[in-house]
Each structure stands twice: as C-alpha cells, then as structure tokens.
Amino acid sequence: MSKKVAFLQGNEAATHGALYAGCNFFAGYPITPSTEVAEIMSAELPKIGGKFMQMEDEIGAMAAILGAALAGSKTLTSTSGPGLSLKQELIGYGCIAEIPCVIYNVMRGGPSTGMPTGPSQSDVMSAKWGTHGDHPAICLVPSTVQETYEEMIRAFNLSEKYRTPVMVMPDEIVAHMRERVVFPEPGEIAVTPRKSPTVPPEQYKPYDTSFGDVPPLASYGSGYKFHVTGLNKLPDGFPTTKAEYVQAEEERQVRKVDANIDDIVEFEEYMLEDAEAVVIAYGSTSRSARYAVNEARAQGIKAGMFRLKTFWPFPDKQIKALAGKVKGLIVPEMNLGMCSLEVERNAQGKAPILKINRVDGEPINPGQILEKIKEVK
C-alpha cells in the first residue's frame, strides 16, 4: 500500500503531526502567523472526541493546556512572538511543576508587534531564557514541512519522556510554505505514552525521585489525588523553602534534560567530512545554506553545513569538535546574532565566526552565504 501524500503548509503539517502523536486538547488565541493551527484543530479535534478551546488570551491558553495536561490530556498551544512573551510565566510553571505539553511558536519579526507577516528567527533565545529562573529547555527548529510534521511528534514524545514543556519553533517561511508531505502509517513512528504511576493512589507522590529523574505523573480524575504548585516543592508536591530540597530539585529539573543531551539533540551533517568553511544554520535559513554549500562545492570550495534540528539543548559537543578542525564557521540567521552567541561560546576562539544577520523581513539568500563562505581563508 502506498503511503498517503499531501501538499501542505508547515502549520498544517504541524497540526497533523500533533494529532499523530495523540494530541487531544488544544487551547490557543488567534495570532499571525500561526492561526492555521488553531483553525485546523477546531475542526479535527472534535472528530476524535478531543477538545479545542479558543481562550480569552495567550496566558489563558497556556494555563488551559497545563490544566488539561494534569487531567491526563496530551496538549498543544500555538502562538507567535508576542504570544510567546505572554505565555512565559506559565511556561516556567510547566517546567517547575513538570507538566508535559507542547508549545508551537512561529517566529515572526519582533520585538513587540514587529512584523507579523515577516519571518524571523529571533525567538530562539526566548525559548530558553524567556521565563525567569533556572529551568530545562527543549526547542526544536524544523526546516521543511515534512520535518515540521515529524518534529511535532518528537516534541510530544520528548515532553512525555522528560515531563516538561517542549517548544517547536519554525520560522514564518517554514510555517507558511507548501511542500509534499508523506504521512507515516499509524504505528510507524513510535508515540511515547505518559509514564504513569505504578504505586497505589495512597502511596503516590508526584515528584518521587526514587523512580528516577523523571517521576511518574498521575492524572486528575483517575483515582489519584495529589497537590501541584508553582512553588518549590517536596516530593509529595507540597511547598517547601528547605534549602537542601530546593537546591536538589532545581538541579534535578535541569539535569533531566542536560544529562540526556545525546537523546534529545538531533542535527544534520552535510558535506562536513573535508569541509573547511562550515555554515551552521537552522530553519529556512538552512535551505539557503544548502544551496550555497552546493554552489561553493561546484566552484571547488570545501564547504559544508551543520544543520541544527534541536536548538535547545544546544549541540555543544558537536560545535566544539567542529570548531577545532575548520577554517571558519558561518552563522546566518534572521536575527541580530543569537545562534552565533552559542557558537562563539563553544568555538572558544578556535575558529573565526562570520555572521550574517537579517531582520528586515526578507530571507537570507544563498548568494549572501556563498559570499561569506568565500571569505574563509
């Protein structure tokens, strides 16, 4: 049997990926350029008995998905820059209370209202540093429509596996362009179920680390009763200010992601074997980078690309290794230098870093990247 194929927009593919992953609750608020996700969810979720909520604001949408997730649902919200800013406090709530959920954020020009229909890649730092306090961060940055579909499934899986909010952040170009998508068969891509408690309700503690860094999560209305708070908490979920607990809990929450970087981080190495000029790119910018690398190779230049699929946690190890063996790293991005800060941190001065930054609402074109590749000596 041949697989189902469709010609889809990135936002449409994201929605279908979420549904494949078992998403059964969506709450959102209209915002360009991600609204298609809400529109499709409003049509698709009730068909499978799921729930769609258009909330009164972005904060309410984030709150509703956290509440629904605690009641056992697999939840999604979609938004864009200004909405991401509004949701940040509750993203932190999801991190500290350890509630799985997925936030799909289409990157548009900013700050503030910025350029609602223009592309950018300027929310990637916000994905990690937007909410206050130390916390884990997982952020995926797809570059094709097919990948947006697949990364949504991976995002749901990671959110369940690590019991934490996960962000998927395509730029507006990826979100709105149309490409061929080949749908996987049901069961073809594994879907991670929630790690449910194995102890009876009277023994259950929502943050019992004797089960490891990711404790099982019961759901409200399933026979288990437990307390959840945004305060620093004890294993039983109740607040504490005891120094030894707070320190250990904060460290565990960050560790559950940091200690599993190799499981979470995905990337593509393109023509890196003998590359001397390496472009580090993500999202739609990596499409221009690929074209530029091919063009450079045709001209006899040893160029390659390291493409980020996971922005957070950042692929520190790989970038460090790369910096030690190349003549130059080129970082094109639709912001004034965000990924390049991470690259600089890892390169530790071992390779020169050439930046290309655009925030004018236009994509970075292959010619601009090729020009920089040629500057590497």
Next chain:
Amino acid sequence: MAFNYEKWLRPNKLPHIWCPGCGHGIIMKGLIRALDSLNLQKENTAIVSGIGCASRLPGYIDCCTLHTAHGRAAAFATGVKMAKPDMNVILVGGDGDGTAIGGNHFIHACRRNIDMTYIILNNNIYGMTGGQFSPCTPTGAKASTTPYGNPDPGFDIAKLAIGAGATFVARGTAYHANQIDKLIAEAIQHKGFSVVEILDDCPTTYGRRNKFKSVIEMMNRLKEVAVPVKAAEKMTPEQLQGKVLTGVLYKDEIKPEYTSEYAKVIERAQAAK
C-alpha cells in the same frame, strides 16, 4: 448534622498560614461542610486556586488540588474541566487574584457558563504582599499603597459576575458562618458557572490601617452591613444605603452549560465525518 472535617483535611499540612482573626479558616470550614454534605468523591474533585492567602486553601484539603499562578485559576480550571467534564471543579481565591490580575479569565469563565464553582474570599486587600489596595478596597480606605486614602472606585464582584454571564451568583460573609456551606453547596449543585463571594476581613493588613480596634469590630461590621435578599425587598433605598445584599442573588437555569455544548460540537463533528 455532624460534619466530618478530619476526613477532608490534610492534617500534616496544618497549621494553616492564616493570621489570627482572618476569616479564611471560617470559609474553609464552610467549604468542607459543603463537600461533606454533598458527599463528593475526593478523587473526582479538583480544587484550583491562584496566588495569595486565600489561594493557599486547596493545599489543606484532601482532593485533587492545583495551586496555579497569580490570577490564572479560572483558566487552569477550564483546562481541567474540559479534559475531565465529570470532575467537580471548585475554584478558590482572593479579590485581587480573581478580579485584577485574573479578571479576564474570571469574566470569560462566567461568559462560557462552564460548570465550575468559584469561591471568592473578598477581604478588600492584597494580604499576602502586605496590604496594597485591590479592586475591592473601598474608596477612601487606607492601604500600604494608598497612604492618602484610596482614590479608586471598587468592583461589585456579584454584579460583575452577573453581567459577564455567570448563572448562579451568591454572597455571604465570614460572620454568617452557617450560611456559607449552604451557599457553596447550592453553587456546586448548580449546572453552570457559579460564583460565591464571601466578604471577609484582613485584620493584619487592612483592619489596623483603617482604625478597626479589634477583629470583633471587623466581624461586627460584616454583621451590620449584610442584608439578606428577602429582607431587602421590604426595605427602602435609604434603608439600604451602605448595606450589602447576601444570599442567592441571581440564578439562571436556562443558559446552556459549556461542557454540554461542547459535547454537542463533538456530536456534530463526528456526524459530519
């Protein structure tokens, strides 16, 4: 009727954080009596709050309890209720949490008429942060941020709830303790969004600044201003000056309830498939 308070409390989480003279404990007892008299299932009852003194209440009750972020109780609770429409969902919080930072979620929960009960402990002040004025602080009153008297007019929470579309609105006071459980029980049984405002006092951050000599004096004020709705019918506007109506103020049993309406959305979507 004897009530089993111990059954509903989490004894190892006591004593509670509330100051001597605060009415929150009286209201918590009223809520417990309501839960007990309705014989609700603990595992099937979610109690959701925001941030503030009143929002610490769920931590003491042995149910599914969710202490959310400041102002967000109604939005979190909406998620819980939509995911599990068969659960009893009760919200608890203060006047600042519910009508200032959480005002938008509050009015939209009223508008949807989603089957939840919101108990607002109105003590006219932000207590936990030390007594800043809230949207319910009387005009002219002293708060830590109104040293020259409060210039702001206040909200009438009940009118706000009715105007926004809630279908059961009641008001009680911490003084009229025996009425609290009955109002809450009736609200929980109502199919739709119900709001129960309980007038309360904060002797620590409000009373001291506003020349109340004792907790008893504050409690007596609640006794004096409260007029049951039935009694008010026989009173003149002059007699009602400065009074606050108590009891069930509004009830609408016709407006459709949200989770039931959404069940119809699912039916229509599945029929069209």
